[in-house]
Amino acid sequence: MRLVVGKHVYGDLYGCPRDLLENEEFIVEAVKNAAKEANADLLEIRSWRVGGEMGGVSVLALVIESHIAIHTWPLQGYATIDVYTCGEKADPWKAFKYLIDVLKPKHYVVHYSDRSQLPLPY
Secondary structure, eight states, rough: OBBBBBEEEEEEEEEOOHHTOHHHHHHHHHHHHHHHHHOOOOOOOEEEESTTTTEEEEEEEEEEEEEEEEEEEEGGGGEEEEEEEESSSSOOHHHHHHHHHHHHHHHEEEEEEEEBBOOOOO
């Protein structure tokens, strides 16, 4: 049985400029570029503008290796990033770093989970 290599990088961004977080086109382009940075193969990307008092932008990119997602709360200067890749080719850390660079948070918290599967004994 082959080992499934799953790498999951996710985090919270604080103090991001509001104008960036509410710009749906900017967030979509940032996610596309993050996929390129990670050497991930983009299959499809979707975005939504969420209304209401706490509204923001959500972007979900399906990549062959798994996904990249961003959710924003512009009024709070807050965003979440989730980058999950499977296999050896893509590097979720590169995508996460790229998104930190372009979203310009004052502070951020990052988490990592190794989601590799070890073979089960038979």
